[in-house]
Amino acid sequence: MLADLPTPCVTVDAGVLERNLRAMAAGATGRGLALRPHAKTHKCVEIARRQVELGAGGLTVATISEAEVFADGGLDDLFIAYPIWPSPQRAARLRALAGRVALRVGIDSAASAEALARAVPGLEVLVEVDSGHHRSGVGPRSAGEVAVAADQAGLRVRGVFTFPGHAYGPGRQRPAAEDEATALALAAESVSAKGLDAGVRSGGSTPTVTFSGADPLTELRPGVYVFGDAQQVELGSCGWGEVALTVASTVVSRSGPRVILDAGSKVLGADRQAWATGFGRLLGHPDARITALSEHHATVTFPDDVPVPRLGDVLRVVPNHVCATVNLADELIVVSDGEQVDRWAVAARGANT
Amino acid sequence: MLADLPTPCVTVDAGVLERNLRAMAAGATGRGLALRPHAKTHKCVEIARRQVELGAGGLTVATISEAEVFADGGLDDLFIAYPIWPSPQRAARLRALAGRVALRVGIDSAASAEALARAVPGLEVLVEVDSGHHRSGVGPRSAGEVAVAADQAGLRVRGVFTFPGHAYGPGRQRPAAEDEATALALAAESVSAKGLDAGVRSGGSTPTVTFSGADPLTELRPGVYVFGDAQQVELGSCGWGEVALTVASTVVSRSGPRVILDAGSKVLGADRQAWATGFGRLLGHPDARITALSEHHATVTFPDDVPVPRLGDVLRVVPNHVCATVNLADELIVVSDGEQVDRWAVAARGANT
CATH class of the missing domain: 2.40.37.20 (D-serine dehydratase-like domain)
Structure with a gap:
């Protein structure tokens, strides 16, 4: 052929894909963790639906336009794991999305929280925390401050998230997972100390997921596991x-x-x-x-x-x-x-x- | 804005693009070289048409599907600068293309020449020569042998081509252009010695083009110059x-x-x-x-x-x-x-x- x-x-081998989807779903359930796979890997409505059938509570995406595609595909619970800056155009699109799916967005500064609150009042947010990848995200101990700014601006804070991207190197998976756990625990404490909701503590990437456990994590967001790669x-x-x-x-x-x-x-x-x-x-x-x-x-x-x-x-x-x-x-x-x-x-x- | x-x-700045197109066209004409820009850079029918308006004799493309797109866009002289292996599907597509545009294709082995001749008898070909990039292409002195195999199989040999891709490094532009000239001269000699046509001696890339002169070259195929990049x-x-x-x-x-x-x-x-x-x-x-x-x-x-x-x-x-x-x-x-x-x-x- x-x-x-x-x-x-x-080409995608359907049998291997199905085994990968089932193994990750079972692994998350077995550890008492919610699974919210990152759809940026497959970008494919058929696979997203199968992830939900196998127990995923919702999907993670990286952009508003990815969210729009999956919303059109009938996926109704989406987290945009990205510190979106709401230009007028993006604000209008976010409002439209929030009107048709359960939507959650990342923030990593008071300024972006305030801009987002003006754009989409009442939007659910998670504070992004830097656990060692040094990309976006605030230091774990600053999560509470950002959460307070978000809350006062009129957003609904639901917890914290991180991406342990520094796991992408030989021998770095377990240490990065440990960094992730530490950062999420500190960040959650910082948010709770302000009297705000740190119920969602979301992490995970394909290389770290084996080493991520419930407490402090509540949710995993691996993406690449569906296909694997070199x-x-x-x-x-x-x-x-x-x-x-x-x-x-x-x-x-x-x-x-x-x-x-x-x-x-x-x-x-x-x-x-x-x-x-x-x-x-x-x-x-x-x-x-x-x-x-x-x-x-x-x-x-x-x-x-x-x-x-x-x-x-x-x-x-x-x-x-x-x-x-x-x-x-x-x-x-x-x-x-x-x-x-x-x-x-x-x-x-x-x-x- | x-x-x-x-x-x-x-985004593309129309004024800068136009200046780049004109400068390259004038530079080629000034040196008595034909210009056959590589369309893999812009992939855009509007830009291809402008290149031809400004004097390009035809376009270079990398794949059959690129050729199909530009043929649909009214470009009628196309060189696929690639050693295509004609599977049955590809053979049928090449035959269709050869029926509607002036088409030329690369070869770099007797085996591929014979396969191509079975697929599209009478197709015009250029023998690809390795001038130092060590990707596809035969050694310059072997160009004649490949040309003979192509001719005997029923293809029409029109000359030789190379891509001096080893120019992509600091200080390597001039030496790579010299390698290109040497390789094309040797290859042309090797083809002519067999009594076959080495009239087209095609080279050029954006980094080397300043250093490429007529004799031995007859044609330039730069691509990136239209936009520039970092x-x-x-x-x-x-x-x-x-x-x-x-x-x-x-x-x-x-x-x-x-x-x-x-x-x-x-x-x-x-x-x-x-x-x-x-x-x-x-x-x-x-x-x-x-x-x-x-x-x-x-x-x-x-x-x-x-x-x-x-x-x-x-x-x-x-x-x-x-x-x-x-x-x-x-x-x-x-x-x-x-x-x-x-x-x-x-x-x-x-x-x-």
Whole structure:
């Protein structure tokens, strides 16, 4: 079947996906944690619905436009885990959204809380806390101050959240999960000390989720687990058997131990962390490495003792960062037992605003 | 006007674009070289038409689907600068294309030439030569052999081409252009020695184009020059005044000398060469650096003595690699004298097959 696909194209193994969805749902339930998966990874209404069927209380998204897509798809409980700045346009869109779904938004300053309160009075918010990734979010002990500003401005504070993104490095998963727990506990204490609601303590990412426990967490927001990717494999956060998404790609050129595939950065994404062994991996060829990547060429180098694929062969590339790959595709080709069974639109592709 | 845009969004300054188009057209004409701009950068029918109006003999594209989009847009002379492997599906699409435009395709092996000849008898081809980038392409002295195989299989050999991609590094532009000239001269000699046509000797990339002269070259295929980007600025291949494309982006979070913009890798692309100073630059803030990039966050660090932008401010990000940015956008917002004057569809976005 692979040979019939118009390469490069993005395929999803339905069986592997279903196992990943079930395992995460069971893992969260088993620890008494709510699951609110981050939909920025799959951007796909079909998968979001299945996550909810399997017990997710709602979805996480990154942007207003992602929220709009999933609201259109019938998902009715959405958390925008992002410190949105409400320009007049964005304010109007947020008000419209809040009128049709249960909506929650992130804040990380008094100024953004006040602007948001003017835009959407009574909106539910979580205070974003920096647990070590040093991106957005306030220091844990400042969460109470931001919560007070939000409350006084007329927002409804429901708790705190963090993204332990510093887990993306070898050996950093457990320490980042510990940072996350510490930061959420301190932040919740800081909010409670002001007499405000810190009932939601939301964290989680695919690399840390194994190490995240209830108390202080109440909610997990992993995204990548649905598909897995080369980064997760190289971090040890998933095995090859949990990789559900691959890019089918054709060998177009060949020279010595090196082949060129037609999957480049315009289908895989150019993401490459400093610790990654290449620009992606190949399913079934664990010793091959993507040693260079252009827009339409992946240069794959094979070890000396391994037979090199032939011109025209179709190989399955595991992208480094699957969220980037999905966002470059219009659709996912759904495969089961080697046969194409469905096509799902990447409904929220490019939904950046 | 910037403040009214739904950030992040991709804007193009019409005046700067027009100057860039005219300068390259004049530069090619002045040196007696044909110009066949690479349309993978802009993916935009409006810009392709303007390139032809200004004297381009045809366009270069990277994929069959890009060729299909530009053929639909009325462009009738297309070179697919890629060693296409003609699966049955691709063969049918190539035959259809060859029936409606002047079409030329790359080959870099006897095997691919024979497969292509079975798929599209009589197709015009150029032999791809490796001039030092070590991606696809044969050694210059082997061009003749591939040309003979192509000719005997029934293709029409028209010459040779190369992409001096190893120019992408500080100080490497002139040496890469010299490699390009040497490789094309040797390859042309190798093809002519077999009694075959080496009339087209095509090279060029935005960083090398200044250093490429007629003899041995007959044709230039630069792409990025239309918009410029942070890579070209940092390589010295363009100045800030030649940057036509920027991503309008809002400050959503702020902490000390650091702000977070809402333009992440899902709008900019994650491209970052080892020598780049960050994940992109900011127009009008030459000392600021994008020190980290996530999917929806650019972390911008300002020097100590520079006033840091405020929450809600809209800044203009110059992406590292503009081809990646365009391929993530559905449309380009065309601006003239600070006002929006048009919107152009990125017609070939995602055209990877």
